[in-house]
Amino acid sequence: MFNEDVLDFHHIKEQLQQHCSSAIAKELAMNIEPMIDAKQIQEHLDETAEAMRSLQTEVEQPLGGTRDIRESCKKSRKDFVLTREALWDIYLTIGAYKRMTKFFRTKYMEYPLLSLWVQDMPNTDRIENRFKRVFDDKGELLDTASPKLAILRNTIIKTREKIKNDIQAILHDKDNQKYFQETIITQRNNRYVIPVKQEYRQYFDGLIHDRSATGQTLYIEPMRLVNLNNELQEALIGEEQEVLRIYRELSALVKQHSNDLMDACEKVSRIEFVYGKASLAISYKGVPAILSTDRTVNLMRARHPLIPPNVVVPTNILLGTSYRILLITGSNTGGKTVSLKTLGLLSLMNQCGLFIPADHGSMLPVFHNIFADIGDEQSIEASLSTFSAHMTQVISIIKHCGSNDLVLLDELGSGTDPEEGSALAVSILEFFRKKGALMMVSTHYNELKNYAYHTEGIENGHVEFDERTLKPTYRLHIGVAGSSHALSIAARLGLPKDIVTRAAEYKSQFGSHEMEEVLSDLNEQLRKASERERALKKELDETRRMRGQLEKEKKQFNEKRKQILAKAQADAEAMKRSLRVEGEAIIKQLKSQFSETNKDKRQSAINVARKGISNVHVPDAPVDDDRKTLTA
Missing domain, CATH: 3.40.50.300 (P-loop containing nucleotide triphosphate hydrolases)
Structure with missing residues (x-):
């Protein structure tokens, strides 16, 4: 028993719901219940930690685009024909499932627990490919959704063009100008008509489809357009029937894959819910207990x-x-x-x-x-x-x-x-x-x-x-x-x-007055002790900050010292090489000055010159002693 109402836990659920990205994840938030199995709780906390790390480090998150398709899947099982909106939601959701699956299969090492949810994600390529041939990027039915639909829509376009051309010819005929209330093209009952003045009805050959509110205007379909309007209506009815057939086919396909879709829906919604928990944790700087x-x-x-x-x-x-x-x-x-x-x-x-x-x-x-x-x-x-x-x-x-x-x-x-x-x-x-x-x-x-x-x-x-x-x-x-x-x-x-x-x-x-005084004194002492503790903590924090600054400055000094000594050593090496060259020149000169009869004296002079050159001191490279500290 958990007294959630007394503790206002429903407000926590509402906060969590606001951080969830999908309708189903929001449902999970409102239905969340405390667990009493420590292992299970720890797994949920670890999942939340993974999602939190993802939100804080990943440039692109594996969320967004899912819809609640459960009702559509249930309807398809009862052989309902799904609407275009319902089918489009399923198509978008399948794409979101694939993106999430790809993300976690690519990053399973970083997010092993969350990746488990997509490990056995059903394959929906067949249904996705069929939907891709039916809908454009905005969810409208493509003309190429079926060969018959393409023919019908082409017929509709051409027939409308013929009708408009014929009407334009009628409207621009000088002999007909006086008959028209306005020279515009309009429709009544899905048929193209022309607004004709009431008094000229007998002079204009056609079928009346409507009358204006004042009765001064009649909307007449010219006789020469009747056949074309009939062809247009037939093509429109055919288009409607073909669209319904396509939706029926797609609904049947959804029915075949409804179990897989529902399974994927459950798994993805669970991941979205975990991300909701992570988002909530970030909002109040939460930590796992x-x-x-x-x-x-x-x-x-x-x-x-x-x-x-x-x-x-x-x-x-x-x-x-x-x-x-x-x-x-x-x-x-x-x-x-x-x-x-x-x-x-x-x-x-x-x-x-x-x-x-x-x-x-x-x-x-x-x-x-x-x-x-x-x-x-x-x-x-x-x-x-x-x-x-x-x-x-x-x-x-x-x-x-x-x-x-x-x-x-x-x-x-x-x-x-x-x-x-x-x-x-x-x-x-x-x-x-x-x-x-x-x-x-x-x-x-x-x-x-x-x-x-x-x-x-x-x-x-x-x-x-x-x-x-x-x-x-x-x-x-x-x-x-x-x-x-x-x-x-x-x-x-x-x-x-x-x-x-x-x-x-x-x-x-x-009688309790003395106890109140004692408590008051104790609390005053506690208050002063707390103030001292806070002051000491502040001083300690400042000391730590200064120590850190000194450590940083010491490190910078040592780096500078290394650079100076390294440069000095390099300069000394260059000087030593220069002295060697000069020394060899001196030796060469000495050789030329001594005769072959004074061989020993000549060699002695050469050795003395070489020894003098070798004794030139070059500083050693600095030794980095990490053991040196401020306390040394």
């Missing part, structure tokens, strides 16, 4: 998918670790209900194979059921008060809940006497704690906060309220309970100051 096997919920910077991105406040929700029940307190309109719905909606989306609006690494288990009682509307039809309506829902959840379920309860125990309501709420929480279900509950009762502090498996949390601005921040903090801040909110809304002051005095006399 990690499916936890130990019932851990760890949502990082999760956003309620139905709140505009520029308004929604990201929240972190941790559940199922050291505690299975999270009790949320805090001010009204502070975001408690939003937190409950965020967890419920994202869990539903995940189990429908949809990406969730959260950060990478977010984790969700697979719930067998998601129960939710959220809202405070009275049940008018059942004549129930708010309390009775809530209790009816809670009783139903108690009867059906198991350890693998998620339970979301808003304002547990409200709508009745506070003492009885809080006692009842504690007892209900204890039941669910022993049951082992994961649970998120919102409340204003201090007794429940105290119960959570002293009970294993239950943790307090609160939605933050800024005491300085007297406004909620909508951030969820886990580990500390919160105050309702009713007096602060009432003052902000305009309640007279003296009433608020008196209320504060009365409140100080109540």
